[in-house]
Amino acid sequence: MIQKQVTKLEKLAMDAYVYGFPLLFNVEQMRRYVEEGIGANVATPFNQFSHAKTLATPADTFVSINNDTVYSMAQLDLSVGPIALHVPNTEGRYYVLQFVDAWTNNFAYVGTRAIGAEAADFLLTPPNWVGEVPKHMTQIKVPTRLASIVGRWACQDEHDLKNIMALQDLTTLRTLHASAEPQGFPIVSEDVPEEIRFFERLRVTMLDLLPAPQDMALQASFSALGMEASVTSPLLGLDETVYNALKYANVSGLGLIKRTLLSGVSESENGWRITFHAFDYNTDFFEIGTKEDAEWIITDRKKAFMERAVAAMGGLWGNHGYEAAYVMTWTDEKGQTLNGAHNYTLTLDPLPPVAAFWSITMYNAPDYYLVDNPWHRYSIGDRTSGLIYNEDGSLTIYMSVDEPQNEREKANWLPLPDGDFRPILRMYAPDQRILSRDYSFAPIKREGNMGRK
Numbered sequence: 001m002i003q004k005q006v007t008k009l010e011k012l013a014m015d016a017y018v019y020g021f022p023l024l025f026n027v028e029q030m031r032r033y034v035e036e037g038i039g040a041n042v043a044t045p046f047n048q049f050s051h052a053k054t055l056a057t058p059a060d061t062f063v064s065i066n067n068d069t070v071y072s073m074a075q076l077d078l079s080v081g082p083i084a085l086h087v088p089n090t091e092g093r094y095y096v097l098q099f100v101d102a103w104t105n106n107f108a109y110v111g112t113r114a115i116g117a118e119a120a121d122f123l124l125t126p127p128n129w130v131g132e133v134p135k136h137m138t139q140i141k142v143p144t145r146l147a148s149i150v151g152r153w154a155c156q157d158e159h160d161l162k163n164i165m166a167l168q169d170l171t172t173l174r175t176l177h178a179s180a181e182p183q184g185f186p187i188v189s190e191d192v193p194e195e196i197r198f199f200e201r202l203r204v205t206m207l208d209l210l211p212a213p214q215d216m217a218l219q220a221s222f223s224a225l226g227m228e229a230s231v232t233s234p235l236l237g238l239d240e241t242v243y244n245a246l247k248y249a250n251v252s253g254l255g256l257i258k259r260t261l262l263s264g265v266s267e268s269e270n271g272w273r274i275t276f277h278a279f280d281y282n283t284d285f286f287e288i289g290t291k292e293d294a295e296w297i298i299t300d301r302k303k304a305f306m307e308r309a310v311a312a313m314g315g316l317w318g319n320h321g322y323e324a325a326y327v328m329t330w331t332d333e334k335g336q337t338l339n340g341a342h343n344y345t346l347t348l349d350p351l352p353p354v355a356a357f358w359s360i361t362m363y364n365a366p367d368y369y370l371v372d373n374p375w376h377r378y379s380i381g382d383r384t385s386g387l388i389y390n391e392d393g394s395l396t397i398y399m400s401v402d403e404p405q406n407e408r409e410k411a412n413w414l415p416l417p418d419g420d421f422r423p424i425l426r427m428y429a430p431d432q433r434i435l436s437r438d439y440s441f442a443p444i445k446r447e448g449n450m451g452r453k
Contacts, residue, residue, distance in 0.1 A: 017253025
């Protein structure tokens with residue numbers, strides 16, 4: 001088959017798509033939290049916490065949401081000016097408030113690893129803010145007008161929820177100018193044809209929520225595609241060549257990100273994709289709790305843009321590896337796609353070394369949502385009660401659609417969907433042995449389909 005020759009305009013449009021996908025995908029998820037709510041997190045206005053009161057379930061239709069922690073989410077609009085944040089003394093309980101800007105950069109962490117368990121106060125300030133920070137507060141500079149706080153509280157089980165709720169009640173946001181009204185989300189014209197509306201959304205949003213200074217030159221180059229500042233959208237009267245380039249990239253750009261996600265830009269071991277550095281595309285904004293270290297920065301911006309797009313599609317709002325290390329897989333030890341038509345085992349020997357906790361969570365594909373099942377078991381980890389360990393201290397996890405009959409298999413069972421699936425192994429506050437790759441990740445082994453009813 002003859003391969004299509006990509007024109008310069010089509011290439012530029014593809015670059016714009018990859019560059020802008022995380023921004024638009026992220027803002028859309030922020031909008032869901034503000035206007036609709038997601039699962040256990042009810043819709044909540046800007047600059048207030050939405051505190052979930054339960055662990056996540058399949059009703060929480062968010063990419064790769066975890067079932068280990070209770071979420072406290074907040075969508076920030078700093079058009080109102082500085083915002084005060086208070087966190088309580090957690091008496092040693094693991095928690096993290098992860099700060100994510102509109103471009104999905106993790107730019108700050110407040111939590112057990114970053115500041116310890118003591119109570120503390122912070123002043124969240126908008127871009128280019130000039131003012132005096134109260135002596136009892138620590139400033140956190142927010143790079144973009146819109147941003148997110150993704151809070152996670154380690155939860156032992158449902159009986160532990162009341163303890164978390166007490167801490168949530170003490171975790172607060174307060175706007176210093178109480179009468180200020182948030183500006184809200186960028187307003188996009190619906191007049192632009194749907195087949196190129198992605199680029200109109202990007203045009204409006206990227207000119208409102210400015211990127212890192214080093215990215216401005218690339219962003220300015222998109223003016224050749226009609227993506228420049230204007231009251232009336234330049235995309236309404238495009239030259240046919242430009243219009244066709246945007247149409248091409250609207251389809252091909254998404255396909256490229258999906259293919260890269262599945263093929264992987266990260267190293268792998270026994271089928272597991274090692275994503276410790278999947279969220280290292282922030283090169284400019286380092287506030288409290290972050291590491292401005294070459295080990296955790298992707299300096300190649302082209303590579304960083306693709307990594308950022310892939311991370312948004314496959315695991316939006318994931319942490320830096322030093323806060324939580326993730327590995328995920330789509331294949332078994334022989335490279336065959338994981339599918340619920342078969343049974344599988346995973347033996348962790350030794351167990352992952354962590355300072356906080358570890359878990360393996362099951363997701364369907366290609367949505368990457370929690371797998372619905374009648375037994376309401378969505379993950380297995382070191383806090384799962386009733387697990388039966390092997391005599392040598394290792395743990396074998398059994399994966400199948402149907403409930404096993406054997407006592408050990410039933411105790412250590414993680415239900416599968418009927419179709420393709422992708423598990424994620426999370427390790428919170430990972431030991432250096434994990435980050436330095438001295439710990440090996442065992443393969444998932446296909447055991448056939450003998451257990452299917």
